[in-house]
Amino acid sequence: MGVMDQVELPKPIKYVFNWGRKYSLWCFNFGLACCAIEFIAASTSRHDFIRHGVIPFAHGPRQADLLVVSGTLTDKMAPAVKRLYEEMPEPKYVISFGSCSNCGGPYWDSYSVTKGVDQVIPVDVYVPGCPPRPEALLDGIIALQDRIQHESLKERMAGRRLDPITLGADAPLALEG
């Protein structure tokens, strides 16, 4: 990244730079269970997150900016997630999609399931649900893009991360008929 992780960029340049970054998130889908189907639904024509600038099915982790862990992460699979995450170039972002990857979900007392992907890699956005609807993933993506727009790349490259966003944590989902 050259000089960008050494000095704080001037504000206009930072704005343009972050604007460009947030609308070209190459997405690496780590589909592990049924949530992956919702992820795929979010990528297809009805919901179509490409209109938000998320480009699905990156060729590999080395070409990806965004890792979406969707599904049940087992202890057996955890080293693979960690390894692929480490192969991704900085700056990289992680969305934890669904209850299983957030905290183990319904398998919280299983002998084989990791209690949340955040035990292995740092997470930027948690999307709750079992499974969450595709709209929830769009919400998560927009929350992440908002964060990218306002973040300092220098801080990010120095490894100083902001606290993760949990969708629906401050305002509980409304009970609507």
Added chain:
Amino acid sequence: MTEVLARRDEALSADEIAALLRDRFAEGIVDAAVEFETFTVTVTTPVWADVARMCRDESALAFDMFDCLFGVDAREEGFDVVAVIYSTSTGNRLALRARCDGGRDAPSCPSITDVYRGADWMERETWDMFGIDFPGHPGLEPRLLTVENFEGFPLRKDFHLTARVAKPWPGVKEPVELDEDGNVIERVTGIGDAPGPYDLDKALAEQAKAVNAPVGAVTEDASADDDASEADDASDDAEGTETDDATVEPADSDGPSAQEKAEARRREQAEARRRKAEERAASEEPDGDGEGDA
């Protein structure tokens, strides 16, 4: 093995299969009965592999397809191994069952990988989950399904879930209750005889009813506080809308609590919904899809 494919009419009955096996193995066959809708032959471990081989090679039996193999925890009596095999020509299905040697401490059962090659990973899985050794297997290690340094055998009845030790079951009901001997207590629960999901549903329904109070009732309350001239408007839908909007604004300006705000928003949404419905009714257009969900 060289028979024509379909010969369903030549399929042997369960008794004939049992007789054929008893003829050959005599004492080796412990029991033959239909269990769980599958004809199950219980054998001793010394003849386990030979029975499987005969089932495969005997032309009258011709169990040419290996279906699955798994363990069963028989508590203090040790472990069982069950193999299910199938005949593609006669359509028969057969379960072979054997009580392992070595009790609970070192259960072992001869491998049938040289009879059915497909048993390889099934036996590894059974080793992973129950710790049953299969002498003659090409290699049970490393662990197939769990992490390689996993301790214990998770499908044994005496395996403790560490998460359960650290944190008690958070649900309103314990899914399985055990008596002092560790046996599952069978219990038929009726609706509403324990604080369970049904009561939660009722409580949630009450809550939802309180939150989403009928619009008419709200309007009536509000107009009672207002001028008496507007009191009769409560019955009128269109006028009622006006009254309702008017009452929302003063509540906002008074420095409303979050709850009041939420209430106002909810009322606004209900109004919008109703207005939309009215418009639709007025235009008399046949509704498309999706619109009605708004």
